[in-house]
Amino acid sequence: MELLRSIGVKFRTVNTAVGQEPDPKRWEKALKAKPKPKLLIVTSTLSNPSGATLKEEWRLMLVEICRKAGVPILEDDIYGDLLGRARPKPMRAFDDGSTVLYVTSFSKTVAPGLRIGFALPGKWMDQAADWQCRQTIHGGVPPEYVAAAFLRSGRMESHLEMLQSVYAKRRELALGILSRELPEGVRVEDPKGGYMLWVRGGRAQGMDQVAKQCLEQGVAVVGGGIFFAEPPKEACFRLNCARATPEDLARGVGIFCRVLKVVLARTGGRKNRTLA
Numbered sequence: 001m002e003l004l005r006s007i008g009v010k011f012r013t014v015n016t017a018v019g020q021e022p023d024p025k026r027w028e029k030a031l032k033a034k035p036k037p038k039l040l041i042v043t044s045t046l047s048n049p050s051g052a053t054l055k056e057e058w059r060l061m062l063v064e065i066c067r068k069a070g071v072p073i074l075e076d077d078i079y080g081d082l083l084g085r086a087r088p089k090p091m092r093a094f095d096d097g098s099t100v101l102y103v104t105s106f107s108k109t110v111a112p113g114l115r116i117g118f119a120l121p122g123k124w125m126d127q128a129a130d131w132q133c134r135q136t137i138h139g140g141v142p143p144e145y146v147a148a149a150f151l152r153s154g155r156m157e158s159h160l161e162m163l164q165s166v167y168a169k170r171r172e173l174a175l176g177i178l179s180r181e182l183p184e185g186v187r188v189e190d191p192k193g194g195y196m197l198w199v200r201g202g203r204a205q206g207m208d209q210v211a212k213q214c215l216e217q218g219v220a221v222v223g224g225g226i227f228f229a230e231p232p233k234e235a236c237f238r239l240n241c242a243r244a245t246p247e248d249l250a251r252g253v254g255i256f257c258r259v260l261k262v263v264l265a266r267t268g269g270r271k272n273r274t275l276a
Helices: 002-006 024-032 056-069 122-136 141-152 156-181 204-216 246-267
Strands: 040-042 073-076 100-105 117-120 187-189 196-200 236-240
Touching: 024 056, 056 073, 100 122, 156 187, 156 196, 156 246, 204 236, 204 246, 236 246
Parallel strands: 040 073, 073 100
Antiparallel strands: 100 117, 187 196, 196 236
């Protein structure tokens, strides 16, 4: 979003959240509004940062809505493999290549150092190949070779099962602490997959203070403002459970909750605590 904004791209957003059913009328309104959108970008599974995953029936419906509106979809499925057996079919499975451009990456699954992925551009294949050539001439051969060798080894499925198990335990640990320690008026949703948690509640003015004070104590949290086209109406934070050891994760989440309590008490944003 920051990159697109820097080159003058304007956004029209439709909010999503874990457990929130999309409203087709809101999608249609956003697609029909002037000026007409040129592209709909959707992270269909474990959306960053909310963790929302579109159900299959809503994927089919959204593809049909965009097909009728003449608006192509860029489906970013970078986190899809982290959801496990509950993973819905990608939106591309409900399309013939005329509406959905599908992209994904190995950086969230095989290894973060492999900054490579693949795309199914559909009818835009020739244009995509031309853009790729103009920007990079060709992909990075060494990381592509490593990724190909790993995929041929047959270990991808067991590797994903290991990641899903580890991340589930870390989410459970963090969610347990958050359910006990979050101040009133703050909520967190369980995305049922991946390694990120989305915490929301309280006055938005306190986000920078919370992030700064946490960092001073050795804990990095991401203030949610960077994920919005417009400033958010409430404080929100993305917590990453992937890298820290269980001990460090518990310590970090505890520090975050304590700092959040102090800042919200100071700004007056406290109501009823909710764990979804």
